[in-house]
Amino acid sequence: xxxxxxxxxxxxxxxxxxxxxxxxxxxxxxxxxxxxxxxxxxxxxxxxxxxxxxxxxxxxxxxxxxxxxxxxxxxxxxxxxxxxxxxxxxxxxxxxxxxxxxxxxxxxxxxxxxxxxxxxxxxxxxxxxxxxxxxxxxxxxxxxxxxxxxxxxxxxxxxxxxxxxxxxxxxxxxxxxxxxxxxxxxxxxxxxxxxxxxx
Amino acid sequence: xxxxxxxxxxxxxxxxxxxxxxxxxxxxxxxxxxxxxxxxxxxxxxxxxxxxxxxxxxxxxxxxxxxxxxxxxxxxxxxxxxxxxxxxxxxxxxxxxxxxxxxxxxxxxxxxxxxxxxxxxxxxxxxxxxxxxxxxxxxxxxxxxxxxxxxxxxxxxxxxxxxxxxxxxxxxxxxxxxxxxxxxxxxxxxxxxxxxxxxxxxxxxxx
Amino acid sequence: xxxxxxxxxxxxxxxxxxxxxxxxxxxxxxxxxxxxxxxxxxxxxxxxxxxxxxxxxxxxxxxxxxxxxxxxxxxxxxxxxxxxxxxxxxxxxxxxxxxxxxxxxxxxxxxxxxxxxxxxxxxxxxxxxxxxxxxxxxxxxxxxxxxxxxxxxxxxxxxxxxxxxxxxxxxxxxxxxxxxxxxxxxxxxxxxxxxxxxxxxx
Numbered sequence: 303x304x305x306x307x308x309x310x311x312x313x314x315x316x317x318x319x320x321x322x323x324x325x326x327x328x329x330x331x332x333x334x335x336x337x338x339x340x341x342x343x344x345x346x347x348x349x350x351x352x353x354x355x356x357x358x359x360x361x362x363x364x365x366x367x368x369x370x371x372x373x374x375x376x377x378x379x380x381x382x383x384x385x386x387x388x389x390x391x392x393x394x395x396x397x398x399x400x401x402x403x404x405x406x407x408x409x410x411x412x413x414x415x416x417x418x419x420x421x422x423x424x425x426x427x428x429x430x431x432x433x434x435x436x437x438x439x440x441x442x443x444x445x446x447x448x449x450x451x452x453x454x455x456x457x458x459x460x461x462x463x464x465x466x467x468x469x470x471x472x473x474x475x476x477x478x479x480x481x482x483x484x485x486x487x488x489x490x491x492x493x494x495x496x497x498x499x500x501x
Numbered sequence: 502x503x504x505x506x507x508x509x510x511x512x513x514x515x516x517x518x519x520x521x522x523x524x525x526x527x528x529x530x531x532x533x534x535x536x537x538x539x540x541x542x543x544x545x546x547x548x549x550x551x552x553x554x555x556x557x558x559x560x561x562x563x564x565x566x567x568x569x570x571x572x573x574x575x576x577x578x579x580x581x582x583x584x585x586x587x588x589x590x591x592x593x594x595x596x597x598x599x600x601x602x603x604x605x606x607x608x609x610x611x612x613x614x615x616x617x618x619x620x621x622x623x624x625x626x627x628x629x630x631x632x633x634x635x636x637x638x639x640x641x642x643x644x645x646x647x648x649x650x651x652x653x654x655x656x657x658x659x660x661x662x663x664x665x666x667x668x669x670x671x672x673x674x675x676x677x678x679x680x681x682x683x684x685x686x687x688x689x690x691x692x693x694x695x696x697x698x699x700x701x702x703x704x705x706x707x708x
Numbered sequence: 709x710x711x712x713x714x715x716x717x718x719x720x721x722x723x724x725x726x727x728x729x730x731x732x733x734x735x736x737x738x739x740x741x742x743x744x745x746x747x748x749x750x751x752x753x754x755x756x757x758x759x760x761x762x763x764x765x766x767x768x769x770x771x772x773x774x775x776x777x778x779x780x781x782x783x784x785x786x787x788x789x790x791x792x793x794x795x796x797x798x799x800x801x802x803x804x805x806x807x808x809x810x811x812x813x814x815x816x817x818x819x820x821x822x823x824x825x826x827x828x829x830x831x832x833x834x835x836x837x838x839x840x841x842x843x844x845x846x847x848x849x850x851x852x853x854x855x856x857x858x859x860x861x862x863x864x865x866x867x868x869x870x871x872x873x874x875x876x877x878x879x880x881x882x883x884x885x886x887x888x889x890x891x892x893x894x895x896x897x898x899x900x901x902x903x904x905x906x907x908x909x910x
Contacts, residue, residue: 689896
């Protein structure tokens with residue numbers, strides 16, 4: 303063990319190199335899978351906001367998405383089944399209570415009525431904030447309209463929620479407050495862009 | 502130190518890991534990385550399996566390399582090996598179970614600083630053959646998992662009325678859900694109760 | 709790289725994030741990070757304050773270093789998955805360096821902080837807050853605020869706990885609950901109290 307100091311350095315170097323190259327190899331192998339997962343989650347959410355779209359198997363998602371949806375300059379996707387404009391899908395994202403919340407909201411031809419909403423990425427508290435992905439919550443958005451002004455969507459406590467309001471989830475006030483904020487920001491921004499383009 | 506092997510029968514290794522040296526209620530070690538996800542049994546289960554596998558495999562690797570590893574860089578080598586296995590778990594989860602990977606957030610990565618993993622590598626794997634080190638790591642991890650799963654089952658049942666997401670009779674219908682159980686204070690309280698119970702049993706047994 | 713707004717709004721966001729990390733999302737009381745040393749080193753206020761201070765310094769500094777390492781090195785190279793190893797190396801190296809510097813220039817400070825430094829490398833609060841910072845895509849200024857807040861929040865929790873535990877010394881506590889058990893119950897009550905801060909920030 304005379305050259306132990308050099309040996310230690312070489313040893314660390316070799317070990318690090320061997321382990322790192324194994325990791326890089328594994329990551330490269332799975333990278334495409336990760337990308338596909340993200341893309342499919344997003345596309346699945348987009349298709350789900352229009353109740354009229356029926357998807358029979360997961361294999362259909364990507365073809366239907368690429369056929370019927372076009373990204374427009376306003377930041378929203380235009381839903382064009384058979385070429386005719388039939389609605390918009392506005393993606394939104396922002397900080398939730400724990401980690402970012404990402405989702406898409408479907409908006410009808412009138413640019414006012416929501417057709418549905420889905421969240422494809424979130425990590426809110428299980429049993430509380432994470433319930434935004436449950437039907438009882440997201441189904442409320444369908445058919446509600448986006449009001450004028452800076453607060454097009456209102457998420458309010460169930461006891462105070464009016465006809466056009468969304469009932470918040472009890473115990474998940476923070477998630478709901480943040481969700482409302484980031485959703486409204488996205489809608490307001492979209493409106494500004496639409497106006498600029500004179501649509 | 503190098504080359505010496507302490508022989509300990511497999512049965513003893515298993516019992517030590519599960520009860521006599523149980524990391525949680527004996528040593529209060531390594532709770533940080535998992536306690537936060539114990540409001541949901543499934544998340545806890547995945548965390549516990551990951552932790553047990555990482556502990557076992559890093560123990561085995563550290564042990565296999567023990568005769569070549571210079572003492573001066575021992576800790577660095579251990580950290581490197583542990584991080585290696587944690588990253589593998591992270592990559593696999595991200596590729597094949599993206600939702601779980603998001604639910605666990607930073608907690609998978611925090612297995613690296615979990616005192617149990619490092620503790621077993623240092624205390625056991627450094628002086629034992631690979632196979633016993635593997636067993637030791639696995640059962641230390643399992644001893645830890647049993648406690649955390651008990652906590653998680655309790656929290657999910659009382660807080661949401663479900664276990665593993667399945668609605669439980671009575672709890673999902675007539676039970677007034679204790680939201681506090683799903684929130685952080687619930688984790689502290691339930692862990693304290695588990696500690697109290699296990700330690701009381703131990704005190705009884707000794708006297 | 710996380711996009712930054714204009715400077716003053718960034719600063720404001722950093723202040724808010726810092727405040728949130730101390731009160732509404734305390735790294736220990738809501739994320740359970742740094743529990744091991746929290747349970748074992750909270751017996752005396754003076755020691756707890758020393759460790760707490762060391763944690764504040766280390767988290768803030770390593771947030772800066774790790775932010776740069778992640779967004780300037782790992783992301784351009786497409787090696788994000790490598791962050792665990794890099795972060796832990798940076799934290800360990802920084803702690804080592806800090807220990808040497810303090811030892812050299814301020815023996816008094818070394819006596820106060822030095823003994824805690826080795827404990828910090830394996831404190832999950834440090835790695836945890838760095839990982840949160842990356843997951844949440846904080847911009848640089850906000851990351852600094854978040855790091856500082858996490859450290860301060862952790863320090864506040866451990867000092868408060870030590871103060872309470874000193875008072876408990878003479879209380880009659882069931883044998884099985886003594887030590888860690890009662891500490892966790894108190895931590896639970898503190899966490900409950902901190903939930904009261906939720907909603908302060910909108």
